[in-house]
Amino acid sequence: MNADSLDGRLLFAIPKKGRLHEKCLELLAGADIQFRRHARLDVCLVKNHNIALVFLPASDIPSFVGKGNVDLGITGQDVILESEMQEHVTETLKLGFGKCALQVQVPEAGDIKTVEDLAGKRVVTSFEVLAGQYFKSLDDRLQLPEDKRTKIEYVGGSVEAACSLGLADGIVDLVESGDTMRAAGLHAIATVLQTEAVLIKSSTPKHPALEPLIQLVTSRIAGVVAAGRYVVCEYNIRRTKLHDAAAITPGRRAPTISPLEDEEWVAVSVMVEKSKIANAMDELAKIGAEDIMIFNLDNCRV
Ligand SMILES: Nc1ncnc2c1ncn2[C@@H]1O[C@H](COP(=O)(O)OP(=O)(O)OP(=O)(O)O)[C@@H](O)[C@H]1O
Numbered sequence: 001m002n003a004d005s006l007d008g009r010l011l012f013a014i015p016k017k018g019r020l021h022e023k024c025l026e027l028l029a030g031a032d033i034q035f036r037r038h039a040r041l042d043v044c045l046v047k048n049h050n051i052a053l054v055f056l057p058a059s060d061i062p063s064f065v066g067k068g069n070v071d072l073g074i075t076g077q078d079v080i081l082e083s084e085m086q087e088h089v090t091e092t093l094k095l096g097f098g099k100c101a102l103q104v105q106v107p108e109a110g111d112i113k114t115v116e117d118l119a120g121k122r123v124v125t126s127f128e129v130l131a132g133q134y135f136k137s138l139d140d141r142l143q144l145p146e147d148k149r150t151k152i153e154y155v156g157g158s159v160e161a162a163c164s165l166g167l168a169d170g171i172v173d174l175v176e177s178g179d180t181m182r183a184a185g186l187h188a189i190a191t192v193l194q195t196e197a198v199l200i201k202s203s204t205p206k207h208p209a210l211e212p213l214i215q216l217v218t219s220r221i222a223g224v225v226a227a228g229r230y231v232v233c234e235y236n237i238r239r240t241k242l243h244d245a246a247a248i249t250p251g252r253r254a255p256t257i258s259p260l261e262d263e264e265w266v267a268v269s270v271m272v273e274k275s276k277i278a279n280a281m282d283e284l285a286k287i288g289a290e291d292i293m294i295f296n297l298d299n300c301r302v
Pocket residue numbers: 015017018019020057058059075076077078079097098099100174175176177195196197
């Protein structure tokens with residue numbers, strides 16, 4: 001592939017490995033963005049759109065997008081802030097995956113119980129900018145003199161090992177389930193930030209003519225994300241209970257009500273957030289709803 005074959009195409013950066021990679025491939029499939037990636041090639045043409053996908057380390061994506069080398073990208077909010085590109089990229093969509101917290105962690109068994117105890121000591125992290133900002137403001141608040149301030153040291157990975165190896169008194173790293181942290185004998189004493197994966201575009205796009213395609217891709221991906229967040233709930237209910245049922249499942253605009261042969265009953269079809277569906281089913285059953293069925297959505301526009 002040469003540079004000419006990319007000419008005029010929208011360049012869309014996708015994490016090439018790691019926690020966000022698989023989820024991004026699912027999003028692309030859901031949005032019907034078709035491509036075949038040849039082994040070891042990090043750029044590939046999309047068959048059914050004027051798009052080329054560029055597979056990059058998640059940590060490089062904010063600067064590629066921010067500088068306008070690529071038009072769109074997916075990465076973590078943490079990575080955007082760590083690369084200090086937040087002024088240069090616009091977050092267009094939260095994607096609902098890659099959710100975790102950047103936390104200050106210390107050995108569970110040690111004397112350090114609070115971030116104030118840790119201030120002035122050694123902190124190891126892959127997030128030296130965010131950890132640096134956090135401890136700078138803590139050190140400032142505690143009015144630590146120049147020679148007593150917290151020492152931030154960068155490592156590229158396996159951050160959790162730093163305390164047991166004697167390199168650090170505490171670390172700053174990502175936590176999702178907490179399994180990695182606990183396995184290393186650490187516990188969290190503060191949260192620096194919460195993060196999730198986002199779709200970003202350049203704040204000063206180099207190719208304004210691509211804006212309609214950026215909009216199309218964004219709304220298709222938004223559809224896939226929304227479809228993952230909602231289910232369709234269908235049930236039968238006595239007309240007299242319709243008011244109570246609508247209070248339990250109000251839907252996005254309003255529930256769809258269809259008559260049944262039995263005039264005392266109606267069928268209801270309504271979108272419900274996945275996180276609320278179990279409770280909603282319990283409540284519906286309590287007011288006499290019958291034949292409650294839940295359907296997953298493949299895609300939607302809401
Ligand atoms: N345990 C986790 N749960 C959810 N999201 C995570 C988790 N760990 C990392 N992430 C998200 O995925 C992003 C990439 O992290 P990951 O550990 O996959 O990096 P990587 O691709 O191996 O890193 P790099 O390319 O910089 O070496 C993080 O910046 C964060 O936004």
